[in-house]
Amino acid sequence: MTDFLPREFLDFLIKAEKATYASQGDNASVTPLLEGSRQLEFQEGPFLYRDVYFGMSYFVGQEVVYYQGQPIWSMCYSGGVDKEFEMDFVKKVYAFLRKALRNVSADHPFRGPKEFVEGDYIYRDSNSGELDEFTGKETITFANKFIYSLNYSGGFIR
Template structure:
């Protein structure tokens, strides 16, 4: 197994808070590498973080971390709001809530959000297995009455 750089988790937390979770698409760069994608970036040498995704209602993406210009860690993800949700206000409320949950990311599990987060009549849950070098998980959002609103699956780890 590769050893995890001691400061990688702290860098991931900072990068996630300074991109989608904290700034939404305001963190998007003007000319993404892949046409039609959203691309968010954060740098704190020797690390650089990049998150590229496609879609909105249902989306697919990949985060990478490079150290000295060599990609060392990656996470892929896919998911989104339930297909039956078409109301724009509900849609926007779900993603606003998701960003609040993602802001609560911590260095113990710096993948998505915390294990549980509750606010505005919604509950975010994140179940993850593994460690920073090799992990997978799923996050869900439901109304506090249990009605499902959103689901995402993710996985990744250190490249070797």
């Protein structure tokens, strides 16, 4: 398939996830290829990470990692904050989400950590599988009430 080492890919993926939405939010966006979307990118050496998504309170998107110009790995996701909340609260939830996502690690490389707590907010992520094929779900509760959920799946492209 390719001549990169698994650890090289994993290190790149973690750097890319931390450098884009988790650190900069929508401000990391480059000119999108798809009209109406937001597009985040990070490149280092032969690897390019691209995250394209639509929506805000509820969103759908796809992350793709390219190696030497060829797509090798992808993750699709959809989710968001419950409909009942105003945009000011949604933005606070996403600020907390970005903090959680900055804690992505090599042993849990898909989204954020298994659990991240700050004040009344609790982020949780559960998944099954490995980098080559996986599914998962993340949730956020605020004051013991579920307010956000996201489902994701992906793996290496064969």
